[in-house]
Amino acid sequence: MMDIPTMQSGSGDVGVEVKLQHISDVFLVDEDNFRKKQAGMEFSYFGGNYNQSPVRIIANSPVPTTWYLFVTNGEPYQYRWL
Numbered sequence: 720m721m722d723i724p725t726m727q728s729g730s731g732d733v734g735v736e737v738k739l740q741h742i743s744d745v746f747l748v749d750e751d752n753f754r755k756k757q758a759g760m761e762f763s764y765f766g767g768n769y770n771q772s773p774v775r776i777i778a779n780s781p782v783p784t785t786w787y788l789f790v791t792n793g794e795p796y797q798y799r800w801l
């Protein structure tokens with residue numbers, strides 16, 4: 720399992736591009752929703768299920784936060800922050 724990629728950002732847009740080898744679920748979540756996901760609670764995310772690559776996800780936050788990237792069923796994968 721890969722480490723969970725993170726990115727610190729100010730308010731505004733943040734994006735990620737993910738290159739997948741398999742159909743995968745790709746989630747980009749902020750710090751609050753990361754905690755919810757880790758606790759097994761319902762959480763909000765940007766992304767979804769993808770069967771084409773590369774995947775580009777753009778999110779927006781009104782406040783500075785840490786962003787977390789989760790890819791399920793898609794390892795190995797490559798990513799870069801936009």
